[in-house]
Amino acid sequence: MVIKSAVLDIVCGITSKIPDTGLPEVAFAGKSxxxxxxxxxxxxxxxxxxxxxxxxxxxQTINFYKINDELDLVDLPGYGYARVTPAEKEKWGKMIENYLHTSHNLKAVFLLIDIRHDPSANDRQMYEWILHNGYEPIIIATKLDKLKRSQVQKNLKAIREGLQLRKGTTVIPYSAETKQGRDEIWELIESLTGG
Ligand code: GTP
Ligand code: MG
Incomplete structure (x- = not known):
């Protein structure tokens, strides 16, 4: 994907209505x-x-980034952040659930898991929500640069097992430092959004 423009288009707070931009969107979920x-x-x-x-x-909001006036990348608030009250946690959960329920344009949800750690109960619940709402989950194993190369396969397997991923579920390791995995993720987004 050649990025001609990228803008923060919409910021959606807890009380805001989920916007209908008319553009296909993919969302990014995961622990804080x-x-x-x-x-x-x-x-x-x-x-x-x-x-x-x-x-x-x-x-702490749902942020829509518009790319090339073609599609939106949707940044979801992170869950599992220890330093918020249970009431706040519940609000965030509701916000994410509401988004998954009501978005008209959502094509797929990317679930991010730190490649160094086993998935948590919250991660498993997020995975369930994605499936339950009928979306295709794609797993991104983040912070690849933080792991010795010899550990990568073992940790990817732990993520597959921890989430009990269905056969054929895509798992892509990614590093924000080296950008490894970026092209593969874009290819997938383009195929999902019809671009
Ligand atoms: P919330 O908005 O709190 O839900 O967090 P987030 O999931 O958006 O995480 P964010 O992108 O803010 O990154 C959190 C921290 O991890 C920052 O200090 C980043 O620089 C670091 N980080 C993110 N990705 C990578 C990566 O691939 N490699 C390394 N080494 N650090 C990373
Ligand atoms: Mg963030």
Whole structure:
């Protein structure tokens, strides 16, 4: 994909209605700090259009990034962030669930898992939500650069088993540092959004 333009188009807060942009969209879900915003920046070839932070809980809204007036990349708030109250956690969960329920344009959900860690109960629930709402889940194993090369296959297998992925589910390792995996992710997005 040649990025001609990338803009933060819509910011959707807890009380906002989910927008209908009329453009196909793919969404990025995952635990807080897993690297959703960094991946979106990498895909857009922008350093900091999506705000990232070493502190978890950076993205607290649903952010729509419009690419080439063709499609939207949707940055979802991270879950599993320890330093929020249970009430806030529930609000975020509802926001994500509501989005999965009501989006008219969503083509697929990318679920990001840190390649160094086994999936959590929250990750498994997110995977279930994706399936339950009828979307194709695509797993991105993030922070590939943080792992010794000799560990990669073992950890990918642990992610497959931890999420009990269905046969044929795509898992793509990605590094925001080296951009390894970027082209493969774009190919998939283009095929999913008909571009
Ligand atoms: P929330 O918005 O809090 O849900 O987090 P997020 O999933 O958007 O994570 P974000 O992209 O803000 O990244 C969190 C931290 O991880 C930042 O310090 C990033 O620089 C770092 N990070 C993200 N991806 C990678 C990666 O592939 N490799 C390395 N080494 N660090 C990464
Ligand atoms: Mg973020």
């Amino acid at each position: 700090n897993v690297g959703k915003s960094s991946l979106i920046n990498g895909l857009m070839n922008r350093k900091a259009l999506a705000r990232t932070s070493a502190q978890p809980g950076k993205t």
